[in-house]
Amino acid sequence: MHYVSTRGEAPTLGFSDAVLAGLARDGGLYLPATWPTFSAAEIRAMRGLGYADLAIRILTPFLGGEIKQDVFERLVREAYSTFRHDAVCPLVQTGANSFVLELFHGPTLAFKDVAMQLLARLMDHVLAERGQHATIVGATSGDTGGAAIEAFAGRERTDIFILFPHGRVSPVQQRQMTTSTAANVHALSIEGNFDDCQGLVKDMFNDHGFRDRVQLSGVNSINWARIMAQIVYYFSSAISLGAPDRPVSFTVPTGNFGDIFAGYAAKRMGLPIDQLVIATNDNDILARTLQSGEYRQTGVVATTSPSMDIQVSSNFERLLFEASDRDPAVVRRYMASLKQSGAFTIEAKALAGIRGEFGAGRASMDETAATIRTTLEASGYLLDPHTATAFHVASGLPGSDVPMVVLATAHPAKFPAAVNAACGIEPALPKWLSGLMERKEKFTVLPSEIKMVEDYISRRTRAAG
Numbered sequence: 001m002h003y004v005s006t007r008g009e010a011p012t013l014g015f016s017d018a019v020l021a022g023l024a025r026d027g028g029l030y031l032p033a034t035w036p037t038f039s040a041a042e043i044r045a046m047r048g049l050g051y052a053d054l055a056i057r058i059l060t061p062f063l064g065g066e067i068k069q070d071v072f073e074r075l076v077r078e079a080y081s082t083f084r085h086d087a088v089c090p091l092v093q094t095g096a097n098s099f100v101l102e103l104f105h106g107p108t109l110a111f112k113d114v115a116m117q118l119l120a121r122l123m124d125h126v127l128a129e130r131g132q133h134a135t136i137v138g139a140t141s142g143d144t145g146g147a148a149i150e151a152f153a154g155r156e157r158t159d160i161f162i163l164f165p166h167g168r169v170s171p172v173q174q175r176q177m178t179t180s181t182a183a184n185v186h187a188l189s190i191e192g193n194f195d196d197c198q199g200l201v202k203d204m205f206n207d208h209g210f211r212d213r214v215q216l217s218g219v220n221s222i223n224w225a226r227i228m229a230q231i232v233y234y235f236s237s238a239i240s241l242g243a244p245d246r247p248v249s250f251t252v253p254t255g256n257f258g259d260i261f262a263g264y265a266a267k268r269m270g271l272p273i274d275q276l277v278i279a280t281n282d283n284d285i286l287a288r289t290l291q292s293g294e295y296r297q298t299g300v301v302a303t304t305s306p307s308m309d310i311q312v313s314s315n316f317e318r319l320l321f322e323a324s325d326r327d328p329a330v331v332r333r334y335m336a337s338l339k340q341s342g343a344f345t346i347e348a349k350a351l352a353g354i355r356g357e358f359g360a361g362r363a364s365m366d367e368t369a370a371t372i373r374t375t376l377e378a379s380g381y382l383l384d385p386h387t388a389t390a391f392h393v394a395s396g397l398p399g400s401d402v403p404m405v406v407l408a409t410a411h412p413a414k415f416p417a418a419v420n421a422a423c424g425i426e427p428a429l430p431k432w433l434s435g436l437m438e439r440k441e442k443f444t445v446l447p448s449e450i451k452m453v454e455d456y457i458s459r460r461t462r463a464a465g
């Protein structure tokens, strides 16, 4: 198995190098050169497997034999033993034909743990085998940062620097990033929004001198292994609802387009997915793009679902590559136009292809709050604001016999103020996190300036050559 860049001007890599690379050297994102596929009979044979066994079955083809099978199996089992639910990602029925896929039973209460727990172990293994050290950078609107810090804290071979937007994450999210006592963890509060943080991370990758000097790696969903690990829960939930003999639909709260792209990948691999529905908050660039065919950046607005306050949706580039028959020249044209004028128009054939695969809708803050309240009243289920955006969008779709699964991407206790304002209940953190808000914080505030951030990192990483 080899990995190719969406922009076609970076070296083709094997699995381990793609995992360490993060962003490709041409600014593109890595994708498998071909999609591994499973036949209906092979998917049927997955019924009854536990989550870790299913993950091993689905992910092994992506490794291209680069990681010994017994080692990979151990890493997967270790990763999912950190989850506090036996099913790892349980499915909960909330209506006649509607389900919520709970992805928040990991250490930091968000879906990011599903991939990050595995990614940290994979990176550690590859670095140890090579005798290397890496500097990890990540941009976060709140959840990726906490999950990454939890997964990488104390690891000998990595230093991790997480950039989060100053004053724009929830207090729980902030504490999850700023209270680690591990020496290899650095939380940077950037004077800007998430898109600024993500822009800084991409600029660092595109500064090849810096990149090579500090041996830069990334843990955002630009890293293929993040998407790869998220494919598994589409299979686990669809299989438990009757796949491959029955199609299943998914509505996904979306920001950086990583989670829903994993659903698209699952479909390419043979999973019978009927609808894949993008749900956004007021930062609705993706819903607008599907409607108009024009991807146009506007300013980010702060909402009650802050982790989705994103207008530069990284993984959409992976979809553009797919929808353009994997022609990197087309992707390069789109990205050049985006850089120059903040917009590009998707070619008619590609747009038709995207519209054929995806639906899209948005939820305002009022609609999100109302959804939290009415869902609680109707079914006793407490949604977090991100999941509520998807619930709202799913409930507005025409009725169908196909089961609809809404991805529950965060635990409501990560956003107690928004949940309380919506329904009068302030969800408590689980017992094992109960001291979090009293712990001492440690973080550095920096302006959104590449040179200052690079300088800060250069002076602290142990990877500098």
Ligand SMILES: Cc1ncc(COP(=O)(O)O)c(C=O)c1O
Binding pocket: 110, 111, 142, 143, 144, 221, 253, 254, 255, 256, 257, 258, 259, 260, 307, 308, 386, 387, 409, 410
């Ligand atoms: C709680 C939560 N829900 C949804 C999303 C959107 O996921 P993605 O960026 O993969 O589209 C994020 C982060 O982006 C998140 O943290």
Ligand SMILES: N[C@@H](CCOP(=O)(O)O)C(=O)O
Binding pocket: 139, 140, 141, 142, 143, 144, 145, 219, 220, 221, 222, 255, 256, 258, 307, 308, 314
């Ligand atoms: N919502 C995310 C934003 C970063 O997304 P990623 O999936 O690309 O890491 C967050 O919580 O940080």
